[in-house]
Amino acid sequence: MQKTKRLLAIEKLITEEEISSHEVLLKKLKGKGLNCTQATLSRNLRQLGAGRIPDGRGGYKYFLPDNSGNLPSKAAKIQVLPAIREIVEAKGLLVIKTIPGNASNTAFYIDNTSRFEIAGTIAGDDTILVIPRDGISINQVHTCLEIILPGLHEQIKKKNI
Amino acid sequence: MQKTKRLLAIEKLITEEEISSHEVLLKKLKGKGLNCTQATLSRNLRQLGAGRIPDGRGGYKYFLPDNSGNLPSKAAKIQVLPAIREIVEAKGLLVIKTIPGNASNTAFYIDNTSRFEIAGTIAGDDTILVIPRDGISINQVHTCLEIILPGLHEQIKKKNI
DNA sequence: AGAAAAAATGTATAAATATGCAGAAAACAA
DNA sequence: TTGTTTTCTGCATATTTATACATTTTTTCT
Numbered sequence A, B: 001m002q003k004t005k006r007l008l009a010i011e012k013l014i015t016e017e018e019i020s021s022h023e024v025l026l027k028k029l030k031g032k033g034l035n036c037t038q039a040t041l042s043r044n045l046r047q048l049g050a051g052r053i054p055d056g057r058g059g060y061k062y063f064l065p066d067n068s069g070n071l072p073s074k075a076a077k078i079q080v081l082p083a084i085r086e087i088v089e090a091k092g093l094l095v096i097k098t099i100p101g102n103a104s105n106t107a108f109y110i111d112n113t114s115r116f117e118i119a120g121t122i123a124g125d126d127t128i129l130v131i132p133r134d135g136i137s138i139n140q141v142h143t144c145l146e147i148i149l150p151g152l153h154e155q156i157k158k159k160n161i
Numbered sequence C: 001a002g003a004a005a006a007a008a009t010g011t012a013t014a015a016a017t018a019t020g021c022a023g024a025a026a027a028c029a030a
Numbered sequence D: 001t002t003g004t005t006t007t008c009t010g011c012a013t014a015t016t017t018a019t020a021c022a023t024t025t026t027t028t029c030t
Helices: A002-016 A022-031 A038-048 A074-083 A103-112 A138-148 A152-159 B002-016 B022-031 B038-048 B074-083 B103-112 B138-148 B152-159
Strands: A051-054 A060-063 A084-090 A093-098 A118-123 A127-132 B051-054 B060-063 B084-090 B093-098 B118-123 B127-132
Touching: A002 A022, A002 A038, A002 A060, A002 A138, A022 A038, A038 B051, A051 B038, A074 A084, A074 A103, A074 A152, A084 A138, A084 A152, A093 A103, A093 A138, A103 A118, A103 A127, A103 A138, A127 A138, A138 A152, B002 B022, B002 B038, B002 B060, B002 B138, B022 B038, B074 B084, B074 B103, B074 B152, B084 B138, B084 B152, B093 B103, B093 B138, B103 B118, B103 B127, B103 B138, B127 B138, B138 B152
Parallel strands: none
Antiparallel strands: A051 A060, A051 B051, A084 A093, A093 A127, A118 A127, B051 B060, B084 B093, B093 B127, B118 B127
């Protein structure tokens, strides 16, 4: 799954460094063994919701609007991820199973990332229903979840061995 | 003073409507009798710190990063503006004179707009020292103040008649 | 597995945006 | 005022970014 890796790398790069153009980003990615073209980058940046603003020194830089206002901290993420046991599709929706009692934390976390792809969530005790926005495929939601919670799918695989 | 008007109009337009391109903005401005070219717009948008992000529906839109987190309300602005009596340059800095006791409110307001042009302020009882960032001219600070407090300079003229 | 559908990607190019330069306008000084 | 300097602007164009289309890759279904 090349794209997911790339998306994650892009997120990391534009938050940690001042990236001034697609071209620069392209080279940085190439340096990490993630090759693609400017066209793909353009699409990926849009998908990530990445924007561009003046850098205050005559140039421009890319950035990710951080929904981090009320976003759970990195620490929270570390708690959320291991609580997830399983993800299943049902009727065009995603059902996430968690360790008992952890559904609402997890759903809260997902909600607060304010990803466009996700219309909303409903949580019980150990089950979360994730409702994708119209026009968003299940796969897109998976990618989205992977962005929110890097390592998610790999972890689930392991649990199910 | 055509530029100031234009800057204000641009700010208003991109915060109140979803502007998708320079071209669209150009037409809206034309509608208000403010004519210019795309080139000028490009420069103005940079000066305003305006950025562009995906609009979540396949397109893009311009926006102003709102430093409004702790920005005084519009109401506060209405109180701040009339308290300002005079603006003088001194040694590459700006000295703002206010009605007695109003300096710190006013300085607080200016600080919290987080304009790039202004490195910081120091306030006494009726006097504020505004320190422009290196490389920023006094005129640029004036423009900046006019953006923060529309009508400022016109008001000062009247007071001094 | 193999067929069918969906998603991802590259290529070429269109569209959008930024900028060097020169002239115009405005601010400033005396 | 008049000359001087700074800022602003448009024009033409370079640069950058987005996208239509064709192809490949990945998923989904049976």
